[in-house]
Amino acid sequence: MVKIFSHWFSWRSLIQMIFDLSFIIVGMLIAFMWISSGLPINHSHLLLFAAILGVTVLIVNGWLGFYQRIHNRTVSESRARAVLSLYLAVPLAYAVFALLPVTDISREFAQLSAMSAVFGMLVNRVSASHRNSSTLVSRRILIFGAGSQALSVKRALAKSDPSAEIIGFIPSPNEEAHVVPETQILSRSKTLTDTAIALRANEIVVALSERRGGSMPLRELLDCKLHGIRVMDLASHFEQTLGQIRLDSLYAGWLIFGDGFRQGTLRTVVKRLFDIVFASILIILAMPVMLATGILIVAENGFPLFYRQERVGLNGRLFNVIKFRSMRRDAEKDGKPIWAKAQDDRVTKVGKFIRRLRIDELPQLFSVLKGDMSLVGPRPERPFFVDQLTKEIPFYAVRHSVKPGVTGWAQVRYHYGATVEDSAEKLQYDLYYVKNHSLFLDMVVLFETVGVVLTGKGAH
Incomplete structure (x- = not known):
């Protein structure tokens, strides 16, 4: 994993x-070098176009999920996404070439070479998505611990990081119950340092439920670190690997003494300016969609057009969130708050459509301009549910240290939540955002939100 502007990325994806x-760049350059003799081609323009085309294809591929570390797509589904990526890239290639000062003779070949390069890259991307991870980027992980926490690391890595290889578990002297596979438990006949070096471990994860009473061999762990082996506690491991801060591995000292959780004046000002500029642009672009949505809602189920509801915002302050009404007018006729859920029978036909494309969230852009919300942040919840969740979930109130968002890290990483358990899962992503939030992470979330809208993932 590599950290870029406070956000962790997989080496494999990069x-x-x-x-x-x-x-794409090299493919186009080779094609032009092959036929460019005697043609008036501006090579700086060619390189610029190749770079623009390459970056655009990366963005489209990212939206379509080609750089996910793990997925459940079939080969046919990957091929279909590759065709869609090609169709989205082709119009841009024609548009950019139309603006470039290249000759008529080279223009047609340039278009063909660009499409050939994109097609070749997509063929390789589909193939790479369905073959085993390269050993060049694999991680050899040694886990210190053999209890329930160690098992949770094994399961998390199996689901989220196919490049990670667990080379064994070393039980702590104070651990009584071993729940990991016996075949993977290593002998303590050697020191931890010698074992790690002999197994060529890249990383050691300390996965212990109990750390007191000499559970951790601190001197040996320090020796491992001095030999170039990364040593990580459980909370840091999950933060880097899963993009979340797991509640079952979290303790107050880690939050207090660790890095992150910065909310300085500069960050506040930059985030506010970012919100105002981009919310204004989005409102202008989405105005025709919002007008059409209003007409459809009224035609199906009458007025009111909007749905106003009290939510908890920054530092626990209450505000009214505004959304397009997607449920029947009598959705909560007894006045008691009810969790929204998948296949909710209270949702209208128009409501199902606008929820799938997240159109119902567009009026919240006005709350962003007002300052009650941000474009990116934790999802604002109703006071009734906040009171319940604060009592049942530790550290839940930490999410209120930043403004709630129209979209957020939890929204693009986890499906639609409808229970206390779902809220606990989403809180782990919210804590990651609160700890590591930056302008760069905000842009990553907005980028992934487009992918969620395109695929309909997580919308109910």
């Missing part, structure tokens, strides 16, 4: 993106 970008 290598894939760099390869795809270079594939």
